[in-house]
Amino acid sequence: MTPEYLLGLALLVIGTIASAFPRDKDYLTRLINLEIPGFGLLLVMLSYDEALALFTFAGVSVITTFVFVRVMEKRGIP
Amino acid sequence: MIALAVVAIIAALEAVRVVAERNTMRKLPYLNVVSFAITGSLMLLLPHPLTILACAAYFVGSTLESNAIASTWSGGIRKHE
Amino acid sequence: MWDPGAWNLYSTGMLVVLACAVIAFLALSRERDDLHRLLLIDLVEIPSLGIIALLGTDLAEALVLPGLVVGIAELLALSQIYLLKEGLREKPEGRLPIEVIELGHAPVIIAVILVVYGIILSGFTGGGVAGLGLIFFFMAKGHRENFSLMEAAAGVSWAIWVASFFVFMFLPEYWWLAVMGAGGGILLKVTAKMSLVGTMWGKPHE
Amino acid sequence: MNELYAILFGFITLLGGVTTAIYRDPFDKLISLSLLAAGIFPFIVDRGYVDVAAAAALIAPLGTIFTLMVCRRRARDA
Structure with a gap:
């Protein structure tokens, strides 16, 4: 019963709900809320000692953010 | 041991103050205090030479982050056009 | 039950x-x-x-x-x-108007640290980290793209990869060399591709 | 990790996660997100992954900076 594991699951649930049904339904809110389950998954991976996966996930999630920001900048915020 | 407890309690209290503050700009000093406290607790948690590196990275990263937030909030650099 | x-x-x-x-x-x-x-x-x-x-x-x-x-x-x-x-074609305006990013040396230092760290890590992980550093650098400082260099890097990484595959097949006693070659190849490939994403930012150059 | 520190840092993490989910202003959300990240690093270091912590501490602000570009766009339009 490690604290990392419980915290990670809690963040995963909070983030998923917040991102699936956000309060203001616009792109920016969803993009920022998407980072919460990311951190939750990071903690779950940490509690299972998967260091390499953790590393890669941290890098890839920021690249994902960049791709979304690029699309949003091209589209313009409605 | 007592030092770590003090630093961690300070971090938690200032985190509450960040949340309790309504003004966006006034949140940032409290956020800085939190990141200073976290930097200190990182060093006290694992006294090892490599931890200094992690502390420095976290310090630089969090300062850059709050600077970027503050700079964007105030409108960024004025463009002459 | x-x-x-x-x-x-x-x-x-x-x-x-x-x-x-x-x-x-x-x-x-x-x-x-x-x-x-x-x-x-x-x-x-x-x-x-x-x-x-x-x-x-x-x-x-x-x-x-x-x-x-x-x-x-x-x-x-x-x-x-x-x-x-x-049908969105125009490129977004480049450069962040943030003082710490535009006036300071922060992007260069962070990009250099991330790239060096990525090279030490090697493999896909290192490629991701190094590519992230390059994306940040290209986005913050602008770029004079040289796509032929990136194509060359992708080609070289392919060649290293195939060569290390052959080493695995025919000279299994040099497996360490092959692992290093494959890791370096992936590193080069992923970094080149990711930095290509970074150059999609910014004003059109023609 | 001692229970006291687990509770304190877990409290910071959960506070950051919940407030990121419920705030509406994007800047408030980003500040809360950096609070969430601040709570996570002691857990990473406590497991002994100092290298992961150093890399994650440099990578996490990049995500925020990328997200700020969309915020800037919206602030200028409004």
Whole structure:
């Protein structure tokens, strides 16, 4: 019963709900809320000692953010 | 041991103050205090030479982050056009 | 049969993560807007990776990495398709108007640290980290792109990869060399591709 | 990790996660997100992954900076 594991699951649930049904339904809110389950998954991976996966996930999630920001900048915020 | 407890309690209290503050700009000093406290607790948690590196990275990263937030909030650099 | 002993930490976590995946799929099925759907696809990916991560062995680590590779490739392709479908062609204005980014040396230092660190890590992980540093640098400081150099890098990485494959096949006693070659090849390839993403930012240069 | 520290840092993490989910202003959300990240690093270091912590500490602000570009766009339009 490690604290990392419980915290990670809690963040995963909070983030998923917040991102699936956000309060203001616009792109920016969803993009920022998407980072919460990311951190939750990071903690779950940490509690299972998967260091390499953790590393890669941290890098890839920021690249994902960049791709979304690029699309949003091209589209313009409605 | 007592030092770590003090630093961690300070971090938690200032985190509450960040949340309790309504003004966006006034949140940032409290956020800085939190990141200073976290930097200190990182060093006290694992006294090892490599931890200094992690502390420095976290310090630089969090300062850059709050600077970027503050700079964007105030409108960024004025463009002459 | 229901067995109370089976409800250990692992099963509970699996149930929670599956519930998250169901919530994400529910939101995805009710969403109509395309960009929102793209964001929700990314949300679905996270609990799915969590299910794999809960296996908790080296197998999980070996399965998470391809999942991430496929995820980022899929996202790049889908976002490009979305942009083409909507007919959005103009490039966004480059450069961040943030003082710490534009006036200071922070982007250079952070990019250099990340690239050096990525080279030490090697493999896909190192490629991702180094590519991230290059993206940040290109985005913050602008770029004079030299696409032929990147094509050359991709070609060289291909060649290193095939060569190390042949070393694995015909000279198995030099396996260490082959592993290093393959890791370096992937590093070069992923870094080149990721920095290409960074150069898509900024004003058109013609 | 001692229970006291687990509770304190877990409290910071959860506070950051919940407030990121419920705030509406994007800048408030980003500040809460950096609070969430601040709560996570002691857990990473406590497991002994100092290298992961160093890399994650440099990577996490990049995500925020990328997200700020969309915020800037919206602030200028409004």
